[in-house]
Amino acid sequence: MAIPLHEMARIGAYIVKQHLTGRKRYPLVLMLEPLFRCNLACSGCGKIDYPDDILNQRLSVQQCMDAIDEAGTPVVSIAGGEPLLHRDMPEIVKGYIAKKKYVILCTNALLLTKKIDQYTPSDFFTWSIHLDGDQAMHDKAVSLDGVYQKAIAAIKLAKQKGFRVQINCTLFNDAQPDRVAKFFDEMTAAGLDGITVSPGYAYERAPDQEHFLNREKTKTLFRGILAKGEGGKRWEFTQSLMFMDFLAGNQTYHCTPWSMPLRTVFGWQKPCYLVGEGYTKTFQELMDTTEWDNYGVGNYEKCADCMVHCGFEGTAVADTIKRPWEALKVAMRGVKTDGDFAPDISLDNQRPAEFVHAGHVEKMLAEIHAAKAGRAKGPKITEAAE
Numbered sequence: 304m305a306i307p308l309h310e311m312a313r314i315g316a317y318i319v320k321q322h323l324t325g326r327k328r329y330p331l332v333l334m335l336e337p338l339f340r341c342n343l344a345c346s347g348c349g350k351i352d353y354p355d356d357i358l359n360q361r362l363s364v365q366q367c368m369d370a371i372d373e374a375g376t377p378v379v380s381i382a383g384g385e386p387l388l389h390r391d392m393p394e395i396v397k398g399y400i401a402k403k404k405y406v407i408l409c410t411n412a413l414l415l416t417k418k419i420d421q422y423t424p425s426d427f428f429t430w431s432i433h434l435d436g437d438q439a440m441h442d443k444a445v446s447l448d449g450v451y452q453k454a455i456a457a458i459k460l461a462k463q464k465g466f467r468v469q470i471n472c473t474l475f476n477d478a479q480p481d482r483v484a485k486f487f488d489e490m491t492a493a494g495l496d497g498i499t500v501s502p503g504y505a506y507e508r509a510p511d512q513e514h515f516l517n518r519e520k521t522k523t524l525f526r527g528i529l530a531k532g533e534g535g536k537r538w539e540f541t542q543s544l545m546f547m548d549f550l551a552g553n554q555t556y557h558c559t560p561w562s563m564p565l566r567t568v569f570g571w572q573k574p575c576y577l578v579g580e581g582y583t584k585t586f587q588e589l590m591d592t593t594e595w596d597n598y599g600v601g602n603y604e605k606c607a608d609c610m611v612h613c614g615f616e617g618t619a620v621a622d623t624i625k626r627p628w629e630a631l632k633v634a635m636r637g638v639k640t641d642g643d644f645a646p647d648i649s650l651d652n653q654r655p656a657e658f659v660h661a662g663h664v665e666k667m668l669a670e671i672h673a674a675k676a677g678r679a680k681g682p683k684i685t686e687a688a689e
Contacts, residue, residue, distance in 0.1 A: 305469065305497025305539035309426065310405055317377045318624055328590060331617050333371055333379040334565040334576045337362040337395065341385040343411055345445045353664060356671050358384075360568040367395045370566040371404055373586035380407040380431070380563075387414040393421040400427045407431050409471060411450065412457035419457075424465040431499065432458055434470045436478065437486045444475070455493075462494055469497035469541055476516045480527030487528075487538045497541035501612045502550070504577045517608045518600075518647060522552030526640040534637020542612055544633045546619035550610060552644035554622070558599045558609065562617020564589060569667060574598045576613040578605050580659060601648040604656040 306314075314331075321329040340358045341348075362370075371379055379399055386392050387410050399406045408422075409431040422428070435444035438451040461468045470490055474483065487498060502521040516524065525547075529535040535547055549556050560575035570582035571589040578598065583589045599614075600606050606614075623630040633639075 305541045307426065313405075314377050318620065322624065328559070328561045328595070330374045330376045330564050330586075331378070331562045331620065333374045333376045334563050334613060335362075335367060335370060335379055335381045336383055336565065336567040337367060337381065337386060337389050337392075338384045338568065340388050341383060341411075342388065342413055343385070343445050343447060343450070354668060356668055357568070357664065360667075360671070361389055361391075362566070362568055364391050364394050364398060366566075368398050368402075370586070371399060371402060374564060374566075376404075378405045378407065380409060382409040385411055385414070387418050393418075396422060396428065400425055403427065405429075407469075409433065411445065412454040413450065415457035416453075416460055419461060419464060419466075422466075424467075426467075429467040429469055429496065430461050431469050431471050433473075434490070435473050435475075437482060437489075440478070440482065440486070444473070458493065458495070467496045469495060469499060471499040471501075473501055473503045474516070474524065475503045476520055476524075478524055478528075480524065480531060483528045484531030487532060491538055495539075497539050499541045499612070500550075502610050504609055504611045516610075518610055519644075521550065521608075521610050522644055525550040526552065529638045530640035534640060536637045542616055543619045543623055543630070544638070545623050545630055546612060546616050548633050548638050549615055549619055551638045551640060553639050554619070555645045555647065556615050556618045556622070557601075557648070558606070558614035559617040559621070560598060560614055561590060561593075561595065562620075563613040569663060577609065577611060578603075579663065580657070582663065597654070601650055601653055604653050607650055607653060 318331070338358075338361050339353055381392075381395070383389075386408060389395070392408075396406055396408060404427065406428045408429070411433045415430070415432075432454050433445075434451070434454055435441045441451040441454070442448050458468055458470075472483075472486075490498060502516045502524070529547065529551055532538050535544075540547060545554060548554050558575075560578075563576055564586060565572040565576040566586075567582075569579075570584055571586055572579050573581040573583065573589060573593045574595065575598070580598075583592060597603060598606055600609060
């Protein structure tokens with residue numbers, strides 16, 4: 304596995320503690336989106352279509368520190384939007400490292416060469432570069448030519464400066480197993496510290512709705528890819544082996560959305576990183592008020608095709624703790640890439656999708672406009688007073 308032993312030990316100790324205390328639902332990784340603004344407009348992304356007043360919002364350094372204190376997770380994954388657009392990002396990263404939290408900073412790398420010297424290599428810090436395949440695949444996915452080459456140059460620079468670097472790769476229904484396997488070989492040869500891979504989630508607001516995978520296509524695709532790499536043993540994934548086994552259709556898992564809770568400029572997103580059905584002010588409120596049984600595959604139409612890591616990695620990790628012999632078997636033989644799929648969850652009783660995004664946007668816009676109006680009516684600050 305690509306995760307360092309000291310990190311595995313800390314995370315493992317955290318998980319064992321949760322189990323020993325009888326905690327049924329616990330977070331594993333804090334997903335943080337301190338802004339939605341991005342310098343790309345990917346056709347498969349549903350994160351950047353907000354009005355400018357919302358795209359201009361930022362979580363403060365203190366709000367980011369409060370989020371990790373509330374959730375208490377050993378790991379934080381910072382995404383967006385593009386987090387390197389946040390002027391306080393270096394301070395946020397330093398704050399998390401000071402708390403001994405493992406920080407994964409996800410970036411499209413367009414600004415990395417310019418900003419890399421604002422960061423310092425650390426055992427607690429990893430760059431996660433967004434690369435959705437080889438040059439043609441990636442530039443198509445991000446809807447802009449030349450991005451792949453800039454990302455590769457940034458990866459080389461970061462490695463030269465002593466940083467841990469991994470890639471995060473999202474795959475869609477036009478992915479070809481041979482090409483993806485070759486891409487993984489090339490990234491491994493480049494000395495990367497790991498690969499995070501996931502099927503794309505069908506964001507309801509994404510401009511391109513034609514290229515998302517359903518569950519059967521996801522399983523077939525990942526079996527095809529992993530078969531090219533000795534059941535995946537040829538590559539270092541940053542995810543659990545049981546999650547990779549799940550992607551290949553060998554495990555029947557229900558999602559555990561609380562394992563990777565999301566904090567955004569709206570608040571804590573209900574129920575998960577991918578589906579925004581409401582927001583709470585605190586993490587505890589998220590845990591206490593979310594009707595968890597209303598979501599997930601078989602329960603909710605929006606979840607029907609999802610096999611994404613933020614919903615199922617936590618499930619796979621918990622299964623590894625419960626069935627270590629099964630995880631060892633996968634580690635020894637590699638992921639099984641032939642035979643029947645494990646039984647899937649029935650969709651017969653799922654409730655229909657609700658479309659509530661517009662209401663959240665309207666509410667936040669009203670709050671922003673009210674705050675602006677209040678500042679406009681307040682006493683003017685003279686230049687000397689500033």
